[in-house]
Amino acid sequence: MQITPWLIVYSSDRVKRGEEPEDWPDMLNPKYEGQIVIPDSKAPDAYLDVWAVTLDNHGAQFFSRLMARSCSRRRSLAHSM
Numbered sequence: 001m002q003i004t005p006w007l008i009v010y011s012s013d014r015v016k017r018g019e020e021p022e023d024w025p026d027m028l029n030p031k032y033e034g035q036i037v038i039p040d041s042k043a044p045d046a047y048l049d050v051w052a053v054t055l056d057n058h059g060a061q062f063f064s065r066l067m068a069r070s071c072s073r074r075r076s077l078a079h080s081m
Contacts, residue, residue: 008021008024008026008027014035024054024057024058024062024066025058025062027066027069028062028065028066028069030069032069033069033070034069034070036066036069036070036071036072037071037072038066038071038072
């Protein structure tokens with residue numbers, strides 16, 4: 001499972017039809033534990049504005065809970081799936 005600030009990408013081989021995450025809060029579901037890949041916050045500045053919007057929409061507690069899901073942070077999301 002890969003999260004970028006503007007979309008959620010998932011493998012249809014791993015996520016059943018009808019169980020696809022539709023919005024950021026869906027990523028807090030325990031079934032995604034250890035399966036989430038997000039861009040490193042030190043990655044290109046292009047992510048910063050969108051992360052700020054997401055923070056405004058969902059709050060700091062959301063990000064704390066998301067990071068508790070054992071997210072993998074990658075500088076580049078190429079080949080993450």
